[in-house]
Amino acid sequence: METSVKGCMEFLDRFCLCSGQKINVEKSSFMMYFKTPITLINTIARITGYHHKANHMTYLGAPICDRQVKIIYFNDLLAKIRNKIAVPKKVLNINSAWKVGQGNTSFWHENWSNRGVLVNVFAEVEPQAPISLEEAAEVNFSITGMSDAMIAQMRIWYDSRLKSDSDERLWAPSPDGRFMVKSDFSLLSNQGPACPLARHYWAKFIPKKISVLLWRFLHNAIPVDVRIQDCAISLASGCLCCVHRNIESVDHMFLSGEIAAFLWDRLAPLFGIHRTKYRGLREFIAAWFNVAHRKSQMGKLATLFPMAIMWEIWAERNRRRQDESPSSMAAILYKVLQWVHNINPLLRISNHSPGMLHHILRVCKLSPTPVRRKPPLLLRWSRPPPGFCILNTDGASSSQGAAGGGVIRDDRGILLAAFHSFYRSGSNNLAETRALLDGLLLCQQLGITNFIVKVDSKLVAGWYNRKCSIPWHLSLWWQRIREATGNLNINLKHVYRELNSSADCMASLGLSSRSNCSITTDFPMRLVGLACLDRLGMPYIRLGYKYYSFSKMLLKCLLKAWTFYLGETNPLCEN
Structure with a gap:
């Protein structure tokens, strides 16, 4: 042994x-x-x-x-696992929300109110003993150490909780409440500022391998000789793209090298760009990307040309590095133009190009791509069936906050009521949802049971008609909407923004005034004008995606002309 x-x-x-x-x-x-x-x-x-x-x-x-x-043998291993889980668990608690069922969650250490973990919200209170939400609710939140104001706040939060059949944890950063690795990674990682050129070189019509090359250039990740030397690796540098070997740097190979100079000087002047006016490649590429609107044919060609040139320069350099026979300048230029010829027919154009595009197309032998526009639509507000009213609601949001508004009209188009509400901070979807709820509650107050609802948000229409899932943070408001419409047979439809201009007028008024108001008489002048135009059948013209609203002066002129044509009188037109 x-x-x-x-x-x-x-x-x-x-x-x-x-x-x-x-x-x-x-x-x-x-x-x-x-x-x-x-x-x-x-x-x-x-x-x-x-x-x-x-x-x-x-x-x-x-x-x-x-x-x-024995279990004791695994103590050290389990301790390491617990320590590893501690950090993600903290992130999980901070970014969790709850749908409350039986209330078996921790009262102090879980975000059951969806307003924050209470041990952090009320840091001045020291929890005496572990207690569940169910146990706290049984004593009506009269917990030792909490002030009367805190207890009252707890009762309000408990009444406005998200309800469910059982306790369900939600992942707050995700709209549907389901955990996603992508959202968790974005929370744990340090995100840098967005690159202003990213929307150009990651365009769908650009092949991904070419996009990756430009991304590598912007992040100093192209392995030219100078970049390798920067990594403390001894290397003799010589640019293979030049007859007289110069030091191979990114700017030299892609901007001032013999192949690069030949390609840029042949193609860049067509776009009004001259290589010698720029100090570096990054500035030069940015000039290409800003030649024209990125959704025009010239803008897309100005994105494609420099990226194709850089790709062919890099491909030629690698062929020569592998001792393959070098291509001629004319052959490399042909390959660049071949990229453009193959991709040009696939472009989807939505904006017009400057006049110099025709010269570029003629020189490069490219075909023009027509601008794709939706045909104009002629829209008119339609009255509800006899005996029915119509409710229009809309939401508005900005950096100043969120607001909603709406109007109720009878089957003749006469205004019955209007409202606007200010919701403080919130998204546009929150404003649209709460405006719908406020409109339904106003109809209940007025005793209106037969009515049609029209909104200009496809999401709200889809949520109401159960065609798509509702974001968890809007679930509370949609619970109230379902309760308000439980015994009613309401038809909710989506309409274009033009046909919802009266509700948009009230939502804008709520946002500007930062106030809540319900009116049945003395309606705002602009609202009266819009309602009269709708009732008289004045058409709206929808040009593509653009929407044009009426000014006060234009409203008066249109009303005068239209009522004169119909032989009607309108008190708004007397002035």
Whole structure:
């Protein structure tokens, strides 16, 4: 046995000598069968210098034993796992929300109110003992250490909680409340500022390999000789794209090298760009991307040309690095133009180009791509069926806050009521949702049971008609909407913004005044004018995606002309 152990140690010594690695004797150990004589164990320990482990030993973090495995052997491993989980658990608690069912969640340490973890919100209160939300609700939140104002706030938050059949944890950063690795990664990672050129070089019509090359250039990740030298690697530099070998840097190879200069000087002047006026490649590429609107044909060509040139320069450099036969200047230019010829028919154009585009197309032998526009639509407000009213609602949001508004009209188009509400901070979807709820509640107050609802938000229409899932943070408001419409047969439809201009007028008024108001008489002048135009059948013209509203002066002129044509009188037109 002693000879075998010495042989193993000699092998380990040779391994250390060949590999350059060393064995840490202090961290090394061995284990024997539990019936092994103590004299043999002492002999092995003396020869090796390793520690003897009696019951179990740890290898790569996991316990090894020769008899029955015990839970205590895994304590060190479990402690490491707990420490690893501690940080993500903290992130999970901060970014969690809850739908409350039985209330078995922690009252202090879970975000059941969806307004923050209470132990952080009320940091001045020291929790006396663990307590669940159900237990806190049973005592009506009369908990030791909490002031009367806190208790009243708890009761309000509990009444406005998200309800469910069972307790359900929601992932707050995700709209549907489901955990997504992408959203978690965005929380844990440090995100840098967005690149202003990204929307150009990541365009769908650009092949991804070309987009990645430009991304690598912007992040200094193209392995030219100078970049490799920056990594403390000794390297003799010589640009393979030049007859007279210059130092191979990014700016030299892609901007001032012989191949680059030939390609840029042939193609850049067509777009009104001259290479010699720019100090570096980044500034030069940015000039290309700003030649024309990025959704015009000229703008897309000005994005494609420089990226195709850079790709072919890089491809030619790599071919020469691999000792392949070099291509001529004319052949490289042909490859660049071939990229453009293949991609140009696939472009989808929505904006017009400057007049110089025709010269570019003629020189490069490219075909013009027509601008795709939706045909104009002639829209008119339609009256509801006899005996029905119509409710229009709309939401508005800005940096100043969120607001909603709406109008109720009868089957003749006469204004019955209007409202606007200010919701403080919030998104446009929140404003649209709360405006719908306020409009439904106003109809209930007025005793209106037969009515049609029209909104200009496709999302709100989809949520109401159960065609798409509702974001968790709007669930409370939609619970109230379902309760308000539970016994009613309401038809909710989506309409264009033009046909919802009266509700938009009230929402804008709520945003500007930052107030709440419901009126049944003395309606705002602008609202009266819009309602009269709708009632008289004045058409709206929708040009593509653009929407044009009426000014006060235009409203008066239109009303005068239209009522004169119809032979009607209108008190708004008397002035």
